[in-house]
Amino acid sequence: MQLDSRAVFTHIKRLFIGFDKPLALFMFLLLGVGIVTLYSASLDMPGRVEDQVRNILLTFALMWAIANIPTQTLMKLAVPLYTVGIGLLVGVALFGLTRKGAKRWINVGVVIQPSEVMKIAMPLMLAWYYQKREGVVKWFDYIVGLILLAIPVGLIAKQPDLGTAVLVLASGLFVIYFAGLSFKLILPVLLAIVIGAGTVVATESKICQPEVKWPMMHDYQKHRICILLDPQSDPLGQGFHTIQAVIAIGSGGMLGKGWLKGTQAHLEFIPEKHTDFIFAVFSEEFGLVGGVTLLFLYLCLIARGLYVAANGATLFARLLAGALAMSFFTYAFVNVGMVSGILPVVGVPLPFMSYGGTALVTLGLGVGIIMSVGKQKRLMQS
Template structure:
């Protein structure tokens, strides 16, 4: 090849540029914009979730199949979102936020009731979904888009605008009522604001204002929400009522010991003492059947996913990408922390599922969609010229 190029140059013809490093064949991961390490860990987590779910659901294979189908849909959504550029995400921020807000208003007006709450929209014969789940992504997307166009760290005026952007959907979600989801949506947006560079002095002032507002918040809680807080402080005050869930979950985890009773051998779960064992309290099934070792293995897997996610987020090359990617990963961490904390008795019960392990479709799609956005931001960094 070099001899041919030399001959062409001597004859006055243009020489083709070297192909190595420029026109090399891209790997499948570069073409799909997926991160192989993060994808592998997510797949392992979902597989472990299906194994635990089979036991937690009372060995109902149809529940595992349904969850597997949901995971498949969520993976497709992740793949599609991974193809988007940060500039496209930036343009979609306001429309996504507006649509999510309108759907929350629709829930308030014509939403479907279930378990004493009005949280769902129903398209007859097609789908039943929670619009609040969409806001877990639309909210940080909107706040990151707004702050990325402003001088950082944000000024008081910009923080006031962010408070309005956060407050409207959070209030609508809390009114459904869904305190857990409203807190997660607010947390996702607050992480964006914190990553924008707030000073510790300002954070301390905000923390003081939140502490001062707690009595007002307490007075506006529903009775069952107040009872959850009181039960957290003293589960044995109502052992057969509001304290039942936490007492049974801690009993299940404690009885698992170091290596557990064995898969499908848990007494608290299989004899149905443990409530909501396939959703919010599935980690108690994990602890009872696989013991401390099984719980630590899953927690280490979560830690690896979060660490990889933060590494990808740190590589973002613009303000919007860094703010959004960091918020997505830190919100995933909050999911894990809150669920494990409430099941083990160190936090009040707020109805937060264990990510990609608890039974549920909308939350799985939302979580993997977030990781798709994270991979898109990282892929864009790789594709920029160096």
């Protein structure tokens, strides 16, 4: 039987209809900048760049596969994925593996970190719930959403893994907000946070004393916040991270010292320079201009994701894509704030820049889901 070349071409073209070009371009540019910066940051760690390239190839393959899954299928996966994720988090709490003082992993034949699953499962679940309640959403539906969100966030925070808990919390809150939660209800919470933060700053000299215990917080979490307020109180310990990162960013000046010429990074002053603190390496070598350009790329990525979300064919698609697009903002905001000394050090990677496979794959899956939402809309219009 002779193959119809036109039919084959049409089939191949259909497979790539979900590949949103602008979204892929911004992601590719960020990955390119990340590889260039990682090369400089890991000159004394051979093999890091090669490993990251393999991670990128795997991420692109998974992103393309997810982009070709219909959103109706993703919707069917929401409840099972959320349920499995909660089950694994409970398993971690009961008999998880402890490393570096944290119980975040579980052996199920292979060692996995279930909290990573919740970065995707949480917005999926909440988008599914509000899709089912479309047109009849009442005030108690927002309470239900917060309960569904509080369970995994609480389990993750208890591990303890504050960075991942913040990311999962943010992804869920974005869904709830996009589902119609009034800003009038959010404003008092924001005001309470501002007042609380102001109180902590004003009373830092008293509440940061060693004998003072903070309710619902571990000692190391209290220490991180106190170090944020006064890094010089522990310049060779926890404060070392913030102090050296800020020095690196400031020493870059307007145009930076040039690629491979960052002294703070190459003289080993910047900790975790290839992962959480890679922004400090980038800023030292490319300066304020480079930093602003990088942030502009993130803005373009987020804006494109929100554009796709706004044009989603269903409420589920719009909520899911919108929350995932805003999760890129959360990653970037928390990491840059942490490295710049305006937020506590919580171990959140810089999206598409920091070395590591797990976070990169999770982010790639998020981009793939947004592409799937865009593909569904284009197929309905064609």
